[in-house]
Amino acid sequence: xxxxxxxxxxxxxxxxxxxxxxxxxxxxxxxxxxxxxxxxxxxxxxxxxxxxxxxxxxxxxxxxxxxxxxxxxxxxxxxxxxxxxxxxxxxxxxxxxxxxxxxxxxxxxxxxxxxxxxxxxxxxxxxxxxxxxxxxxxxxxxxxxxxxxxxxxxxxxxxxxxxxxxxxxxxxxxxxxxxxxxxxxxxxxxxxxxxxxxxxxxxxxxxxxxxxxxxxxxxxxxxxxxxxxxxxxxxxxxxxxxxxxxxxxxxxxxxxxxxxxxxxxxxxxxxxxxxxxxxxxxxxxxxxxxxxxxxxxxxxxxxxxxxxxxxxxxxxxxxxxxxxxxxxxxxxxxxxxxxxxxxxxxxxxxxxxxxxxxxxxxxxxxxxxxxxxxxxxxxxxxxxxxxxxxxxxxxxxxxxxxxxxxxxxxxxxxxxxxxxxxxxxxxxxxxxxxxxxxxxxxxxxxxxxxxxxxxxxxxxxxxxxxxxxxxxxxxxxxxxxxxxxxxxxxxxxxxxxxxxxxxxxxxxxxxxxxxxxxxxxxxxxxxxxxxxxxxxxxxxxxxxxxxxxxxxxxxxxxxxxxxxxxxxxxxxxxxxxxxxxxxxxxxxx
Numbered sequence: 001x002x003x004x005x006x007x008x009x010x011x012x013x014x015x016x017x018x019x020x021x022x023x024x025x026x027x028x029x030x031x032x033x034x035x036x037x038x039x040x041x042x043x044x045x046x047x048x049x050x051x052x053x054x055x056x057x058x059x060x061x062x063x064x065x066x067x068x069x070x071x072x073x074x075x076x077x078x079x080x081x082x083x084x085x086x087x088x089x090x091x092x093x094x095x096x097x098x099x100x101x102x103x104x105x106x107x108x109x110x111x112x113x114x115x116x117x118x119x120x121x122x123x124x125x126x127x128x129x130x131x132x133x134x135x136x137x138x139x140x141x142x143x144x145x146x147x148x149x150x151x152x153x154x155x156x157x158x159x160x161x162x163x164x165x166x167x168x169x170x171x172x173x174x175x176x177x178x179x180x181x182x183x184x185x186x187x188x189x190x191x192x193x194x195x196x197x198x199x200x201x202x203x204x205x206x207x208x209x210x211x212x213x214x215x216x217x218x219x220x221x222x223x224x225x226x227x228x229x230x231x232x233x234x235x236x237x238x239x240x241x242x243x244x245x246x247x248x249x250x251x252x253x254x255x256x257x258x259x260x261x262x263x264x265x266x267x268x269x270x271x272x273x274x275x276x277x278x279x280x281x282x283x284x285x286x287x288x289x290x291x292x293x294x295x296x297x298x299x300x301x302x303x304x305x306x307x308x309x310x311x312x313x314x315x316x317x318x319x320x321x322x323x324x325x326x327x328x329x330x331x332x333x334x335x336x337x338x339x340x341x342x343x344x345x346x347x348x349x350x351x352x353x354x355x356x357x358x359x360x361x362x363x364x365x366x367x368x369x370x371x372x373x374x375x376x377x378x379x380x381x382x383x384x385x386x387x388x389x390x391x392x393x394x395x396x397x398x399x400x401x402x403x404x405x406x407x408x409x410x411x412x413x414x415x416x417x418x419x420x421x422x423x424x425x426x427x428x429x430x431x432x433x434x435x436x437x438x439x440x441x442x443x444x445x446x447x448x449x450x451x452x453x454x455x456x457x458x459x460x461x462x463x464x465x466x467x468x469x470x471x472x473x474x475x476x477x478x479x480x481x482x483x484x485x486x487x488x489x490x491x492x493x494x495x496x497x498x499x500x501x502x503x504x505x506x507x508x509x510x511x512x513x514x515x516x517x518x519x520x521x522x523x524x525x526x527x528x529x530x531x532x533x534x535x536x537x538x539x540x541x542x543x544x545x546x547x548x549x550x551x552x553x554x555x556x557x558x559x560x561x562x563x564x565x566x567x568x569x570x571x572x573x574x575x576x577x578x579x580x581x582x583x584x585x586x587x588x589x
Contacts, residue, residue: 202525
């Protein structure tokens, strides 16, 4: 067991140099096979809220925060293209290293047929006390060249400053953080030569060389030349076509060459053809210290790739039990995350789906085998009136187990079965046995319908609980402060920095051992088109006078800290030897 080195989040003084101090065909209408699955009665939509706590609360902070941003899809042009249905994601990260979480949003696009034009990416610098400043232009990130969807954060060159990739229709762009508050735009010049329609992307070291690689999920082969008329609007008018009107596209894996450039690994690591990818998550699902990949697909089976340990990915989707619904047919899957739902130390796979399809919890049985347990844990009682997108698993109520937030919103203009704007889900975990929707008790934003898309969690105010930021289509983004009364008096926030592992150590596992054991995982990608904060939060049980923090790094190094400081965010540096002693440099206030 190795000891820990703890660092505070440093302030980047270089920042000062720049800024100073009605009858429509649904796009995912179930096939004849799927119609065998009994739809959950819409009247049961509130059943999941019976007996909920009244203490849950998220307070909207958007209006007075300085955060003003909308993802725009260009629907005003009246083309009814499937491109308009996806929406956008966001990322939470501290790009200037001043200790405050910043927010970056994909902007979408608009149409001047035949041209498809971008809306700018949004970057908001966190200041203090729930305030953000728009620095998009001065930071050099507002000049995206295509219609965008997702933001995937990493430190691709391992220099300590967070970079990010933007996905969308027409390519991939990487914004390289120069460390002075500005970014340079890279892409084809460093080997990211993607020209297909990319929805989401995720970073993680796949081949074990300590540099983050990039998995890019592609959607369908839509273009102006392949843009069929689909009836469904009023009076026989046009509606957005379903994804089954198009063939899927094959994903791409880019391997880092370690010198700031990338190589398309399609030839040496072939991926399953013709997925319709919307979400992607990189994580170590089998606890063997290499990163696996899970991809959510729209109306075709989801993909699970096992890393064989040599940097190769093997498709084990169908055999794993994690790629289909409980009836053995594909869902229309969008958002994805992983969590230790039942506190057994193994990551479950959590997937949110289309209306009339249950959201899926795939329980990890070990050995890359998963069981669909949605009905057993009460998900069918929540209702079928949702189209789920962004999602994140976090211990929102600080009781030791991970709850789940889901951002919802429809994809077509004239839906038949569910409303266009939809309320989110806030699912309380009851001891790994049941999920109950408590959104109705959690404040006005949670009870107001939205055109929700990407979602991320972060401790924006450094008070030890996870807050939320949500991207919406053609509506203002949402910013929610978690004011739920904590059940535990103490907490610890953990930020990992790899040394022998990649600096962003995707695949690491962190455990807090007290009266019970809590396990959290460092993941790449997830949600929908979004990247979570790198912070991991643990609640400390009241009765625990002695606690232990254990970290398993992707390199194989294990570190242990006895009784770390409480009610602090700690930055932990990976040990570089088997005999290194514990050294507390400082703490994040």
